[in-house]
Amino acid sequence: MNRITATFHRLAAENRKALIGYITAGDPDYATSLDILRAAATSGLDILELGVPFSDPTADGDTIQAASQRALRAGMSLSRTLDLAAALRRDTGIPLMLFSYYNPIYKFGLDRLATAAQQAGIDGLLIVDLPPEESAPLRAALEGTGIQIVLLAAPTTRPDRLQMIASKTEGFLYLITRAGTTGEGGLDYDAIRRHAAEVKAVCPVPVCLGFGIRDGNDARRLAPLADGVIVGSALVNLTGADPTATDLPARFAAKIRDLRVGLDNA
Numbered sequence: 001m002n003r004i005t006a007t008f009h010r011l012a013a014e015n016r017k018a019l020i021g022y023i024t025a026g027d028p029d030y031a032t033s034l035d036i037l038r039a040a041a042t043s044g045l046d047i048l049e050l051g052v053p054f055s056d057p058t059a060d061g062d063t064i065q066a067a068s069q070r071a072l073r074a075g076m077s078l079s080r081t082l083d084l085a086a087a088l089r090r091d092t093g094i095p096l097m098l099f100s101y102y103n104p105i106y107k108f109g110l111d112r113l114a115t116a117a118q119q120a121g122i123d124g125l126l127i128v129d130l131p132p133e134e135s136a137p138l139r140a141a142l143e144g145t146g147i148q149i150v151l152l153a154a155p156t157t158r159p160d161r162l163q164m165i166a167s168k169t170e171g172f173l174y175l176i177t178r179a180g181t182t183g184e185g186g187l188d189y190d191a192i193r194r195h196a197a198e199v200k201a202v203c204p205v206p207v208c209l210g211f212g213i214r215d216g217n218d219a220r221r222l223a224p225l226a227d228g229v230i231v232g233s234a235l236v237n238l239t240g241a242d243p244t245a246t247d248l249p250a251r252f253a254a255k256i257r258d259l260r261v262g263l264d265n266a
Helices: 003-014 030-041 062-073 078-089 102-108 110-120 136-142 159-168 189-202 216-225 233-241 248-264
Strands: 018-024 047-051 096-100 124-127 151-153 173-176 207-210 228-231
Touching: 003 018, 018 030, 018 062, 018 207, 018 233, 018 248, 030 047, 030 078, 030 248, 047 062, 047 078, 062 233, 078 096, 078 102, 078 110, 096 102, 102 110, 102 124, 110 136, 124 136, 151 159, 159 189, 173 189, 189 207, 189 216, 216 228, 216 248, 228 233, 228 248, 233 248
Parallel strands: 018 047, 018 228, 047 096, 096 124, 151 173, 173 207, 207 228
Antiparallel strands: none
């Protein structure tokens, strides 16, 4: 069984919610990033999203855009992100996902990616700008690898399209909590509650909420509404605030523990 699916089965049996963390691979550099990822994997995350640095993001806000630029300047690429994943996989059994735009995937080569991702221990792909209608070539390349494709739905997604996305996503559905780009804050809890209930009613797999989640208090308030929460900018900003800090892994660990406590005390 895929590690993502197995994780949600375990959490459901424990009556707990998933904490999913996004961290830009290679930020601020390869070695520090690996230390950060190792700390994150042992501090309470259930699933780890490795952000592939990209020069022209469209869904990411200022915090993650800046992280991508730092990582690119440090020499990161999709290939190096897979190297980083393989190194991390030797230390942890946590599910690992690649969070990417389609351009780096397409340029790398779909069949080549499927082989390399499987060898690196990747469990899922989240391709922000790849519509489900255009995903057949990637799905064909991944056939037999066990790697899942996770899809996103937005607050503005039409009901008919939402049903289609819910039927095609694998592992879980990434439900965006608000319109706009990634970033902290700006959450309308009543609107999220209504939308999450509508989505869960038609989705056969777990539903997780992402965008705008800042801290344990946000995690606590959102936990009852879905099967998990996804935190990105609030983690990435730890590096952005001081990329040269020598205690970055400890800062990530502390932030993740705060989020974990919030989820578990909902």
